[in-house]
Structure formats: C-alpha cells, structure tokens
Amino acid sequence: MDNIKIGFVGLGGRGQGLLRDIILAQGEKVTAVCDTYDDRAEKGAEIVVGAQQARPAIYRDYHDLIRDENVTTVIIASSWESHVEIALAAMKAGKAVAMEVGGAYTLEECHELVNVYEETKTPFMFLENCCFGRREMMVLNMVQMGLFGEIVHCSGGYHHDLREEISFGRENRHYRLRYYLTRNCENYPTHELGPIAKVLNINHGNRMMTLTSTASKAAGLREYIKKNKKEDDLLQNKQFAQGDVVTTVIKCANGETIVLTLDTTLPRYYSRGFTVRGTKGMYEEATDSVFIDTEADRSLDFKWRKECFGNAQKYEEEYEHPVWKQYKKEGVQASHDGMDWLEFKHFFEALRKDAPMPIDVYDAASWMAITALSEMSIAKGGQVVDIPDFTKGKWMRDESKLWSE
Numbered sequence: 001m002d003n004i005k006i007g008f009v010g011l012g013g014r015g016q017g018l019l020r021d022i023i024l025a026q027g028e029k030v031t032a033v034c035d036t037y038d039d040r041a042e043k044g045a046e047i048v049v050g051a052q053q054a055r056p057a058i059y060r061d062y063h064d065l066i067r068d069e070n071v072t073t074v075i076i077a078s079s080w081e082s083h084v085e086i087a088l089a090a091m092k093a094g095k096a097v098a099m100e101v102g103g104a105y106t107l108e109e110c111h112e113l114v115n116v117y118e119e120t121k122t123p124f125m126f127l128e129n130c131c132f133g134r135r136e137m138m139v140l141n142m143v144q145m146g147l148f149g150e151i152v153h154c155s156g157g158y159h160h161d162l163r164e165e166i167s168f169g170r171e172n173r174h175y176r177l178r179y180y181l182t183r184n185c186e187n188y189p190t191h192e193l194g195p196i197a198k199v200l201n202i203n204h205g206n207r208m209m210t211l212t213s214t215a216s217k218a219a220g221l222r223e224y225i226k227k228n229k230k231e232d233d234l235l236q237n238k239q240f241a242q243g244d245v246v247t248t249v250i251k252c253a254n255g256e257t258i259v260l261t262l263d264t265t266l267p268r269y270y271s272r273g274f275t276v277r278g279t280k281g282m283y284e285e286a287t288d289s290v291f292i293d294t295e296a297d298r299s300l301d302f303k304w305r306k307e308c309f310g311n312a313q314k315y316e317e318e319y320e321h322p323v324w325k326q327y328k329k330e331g332v333q334a335s336h337d338g339m340d341w342l343e344f345k346h347f348f349e350a351l352r353k354d355a356p357m358p359i360d361v362y363d364a365a366s367w368m369a370i371t372a373l374s375e376m377s378i379a380k381g382g383q384v385v386d387i388p389d390f391t392k393g394k395w396m397r398d399e400s401k402l403w404s405e
Contacts, residue, residue, distance in 0.1 A: 001072065001351050001352060002352070003072065004029065004072055004348065004351060004352070005029055005030075005071055005072045006023065006029060006030045006032075006072075006073050007032040007033070007034065007068060007071035007074050007075070007095070008023070008030055008032070008034065008044060008074075008077070009035070009062050009075065009077065009078050009086055010034075010035060010076060011033060011040040011077075012035075014077055014100070015040075015077035016040075016044065016047060017340075018075070018077055018335075018344075019033075019047050020050075020051070021334050021335050022334055022341055022344050023344060024048065024053070025051075025334065025341075026341070026345065026348065030048045030051075031054075031068070031070045031071055032057040032058075032059060032065045032068050032071050033045055033048065033056050033057075034060065034062050034064075035078075036060055038060070041059070042058065044056075044058075063089065066089050067093070071095060072095060072096065073095060073096040073098070074095045074098075075097075075098045076097065076099045077100045080102030080175060081175070083099050083100060084099075084104065084109045084110075084112070084113055084368075086099075088112060088113065088116050091120050091122040092116060094122060096351055097125070098125045098127055098344070098347050099125070100127045101127060101191070102188070102190075102371075103185065103187050103188060103190075103370065103371025104365075104368035104371050105371075105372060106372050107369055110369045110372070110390060111365070113361055113364060113365050114365050114390050124360065124361045124364070125343075125347045125350070126190075126359040126363055126364035127343055127344075127359075128190050128194035129339040130190075130191045130272065130339065131194045131195055131198055131343070131358070131359060132342040132346075134320075134321075134338065134339075135283075135285065135312065138315070138319055138320055139195075139199070139276055139283045140195070140198055140321065141319055141321040142283070142319050145319070147319070148277075148280050148292075149278040149280030149281065149293075150278055151199060151200060151256060151276060152255075152257075152279065154256065154257075154258050154275060155192075155260070155273060156191075156192025156193065156259075156261075156273045156274045156275065156285075157192050157260060157261030157271070158188045158189075158191050158263070158264060159263045159264075159268055159269075159270060159272065160263075160268075160270050161266070161268050161269075161270070162176065162264040163221060163224040163266075163267075164224075166180050166221060166264075166265065167224055167225050167228065167235065168229075179242070180240050181238060181240055181242075182241055184215050184218075184243055184375065184379075185213070185215075185246065185371050186260055187242065187371055188262060189248070189260055189367060189370040189371060189374075190367045190368065190370075192260055192272055192273065193260060193367050193370060194359070195274060197366075197367065199276055200252060200254070200256055202363075202366065202395075203362045203366060203390075203391050203394075203395045204395065205395065205396070205397075206253055207253045207395045208250050208253075208258070208387045209250075209251050209252060209386070209387055210384050210385065210387060211248055211250045211374065211384070211385060211387060212249050212384045213374035214246070214247050214377075214382045215242075215245070215246045215247075215378045216243045216244050216245040217244065218241065218242055218244055218265070219244060221242075221244075222240065243378075244265045246261070246262040246263075246378070247259065247260070248261075248370065248377075253395075260370070261273065273285055280292065280293045287309045287310060288311075288313070289310060289312060290308070290315055323342065327342060343359075366388075366391075369390070373385050
C-alpha cells in the first residue's frame, strides 16, 4: 500500500494517546476520526490539526468512516465489545485494519474474524504491544538462541490494580465497569499470552489445545466502593460477577503448559509476571532475573541467590533483540516504554511492503478466544474445554516465526 490514509475509531484516553504520540508522531496521514461521544471526536480532530495536518472528517458512526473513500486504513481503539464488528466491516470494505486488544465475547466472532480475513485477504494486525516489550523480546531472542534449552512452562498475568478505573466507570465513561458487573472470565488475556505465544511458537509449529479456568470470589471492588464511593447507591448495592483473581491453565500441543492470572481488583503493584522456564535456565519478570544452569549459578548458596535477582540487565549487551538494538539507535521514545511505537512502526512497514503482519488474524483469534473459553470453564466449575484451531491445521507447517532474521 503506497498511500496510507488513516481513519481512527475510538478516542478515549488510549485512543488519543496513540493518535497523538505514535501515529501522528510517525508522520502518518489521518483523514478521519470517529467516536460516539461528540467531545472525544472533536478532540481527535484537534489533535490531528495540532500535528499540522488538514482537519479530518469527523464521524459518530464507524460505518460512515469506513465508507469514506479518503480512508484506506482503519485503526480501532474503541471499547472491547465493538472491536471485532468494526474490524469485520472494515475488512469487507477492503480497508486495512489495526485492532487494539481485548477478549472476545464469543468463539463465533473469533471464527468470523478469521473467515472474513481469508475471504478478503485484507491486511490485519492485532495491536498487542507487549509482544514488542524490550525485556520480552530479549527473552525471546535468548530462547531462540537456545540459552534456556527446551521450554517447558511459561506464566504471566495482568496484575494491575484497576479498582478506581472500574468503580468510576460511569463518571469516566469507561467500559470496564459493565464487564466486571456482568462477566466472570479471564477478560484481558493477551498482554501476558502474546509474548508467551511467540516464545512457544503458537500457530507456527505449536498450538494451544485445552484450558481450565478458576475464579475466586468477588470482594475487592465491593470493599473499595464501600470505602471510596459511599454516596453511590447504585454500586453500593451491586454484586460484581468478576472474580478478583482468575487462574487459567493451558496445555499446548508440544507438551508445554501456560498459566495466566488476571488480578485487577485487589490492592497490588503492577506486573505482567512474564516467566519462561526451560531445561537450561529461566527468566522471571517479577525480579527481572535470568538464571542459567551453569556450575557457577548452581553452586550459589541460598543466602547468595539474591545476586541473581535483578541481573537481567547484564545480559542486554549480548542478547538484546536486534529490533531493540535498532530502535535504541534511532533514539525514539514514546508511551509504554516504546512498545507502542514499535508495534505501529512494524504495522506500517508491513502495510507498505505488502508483507505478513507480525501479529496476524490467527494470533488475534486464538488469543482473544481465551476470554470466552475461560468464561465457559469457570461457569462449569473449572471444567477442561477445548481450544479451537483457528489456523485449520496450518500451525503444523511451521511456516515462520516472529522476528526471524
């Protein structure tokens, strides 16, 4: 695609940040913006004008933006439940798509996403920025170089105290509130699952086969609202469906296991808990530590093992991923420590070269499906459920791996 003209859908806090700090900062042309709220749509237009571009068309209905002949590419940063329907409409209209993350409501929408892509072959990228994280990519590079040996187990989580954001969802017009009131599931799986899927070659020689999910009781939000929103009679009397901690265990075709944890409604520090365990070593994000199975490391007495904690930085010079080495040379910094910048840089490069997307529709479907599947498992008392093969057998061909040289 030679002439990229962007239509941007969804201009809440996340959308405005991406539009201003990433897309316009990279010099991309934005010709239309869309949001159901007038003030947000107008703010999006102001951001575009502030970047010295022509005032974009403003829409309240995404169908109108997609019909705009001056739009070739649709970027979706709206509420979770609208992501897939907007992506489907854009692909059917022949517009390239970059879609923000979130869990799927149903398996059917995941299948439809894949089917429409295969029918139209419209470029599609799933915007999971954590796949572009500096440490995640360094660990991926170490795995591909064999430093951790054969990978056996990975874990990760969305460990993020969102009690204020959820509880004040009506005031801030944030969609998470309605999710937590009505659903009990692993509602945000892809931040942790994306990097793990790349480590385990999911959809490229491996796939996720089954899962089981268990949710704790829901008490954190009730306690928070009782203390911090005493005058909110509506929420004071509401029972939240979403369990405070959800644990999901996934079994892969090649024998590896994955543990995902959703932990967003109890007091805690932020962490994604990214952990990779292999026969020769491991990485743990919580302490930013690498442990390699050498005689020196094995001989460490327990009281000296703290020497390993926080030692990952010393591996950067030798094992930093080539993508990040180049990124640091360019000296560009932006939101989420550069992850957002890199994901959009790769999206636009792939679009211009008509190249495969680094995170494609099969990744999107299989990762998003975890939400719907976990909801099924929790509702059935932790029953094991099958994970569909959205690649329809193509995963066995091991055609490519992300970031291969």
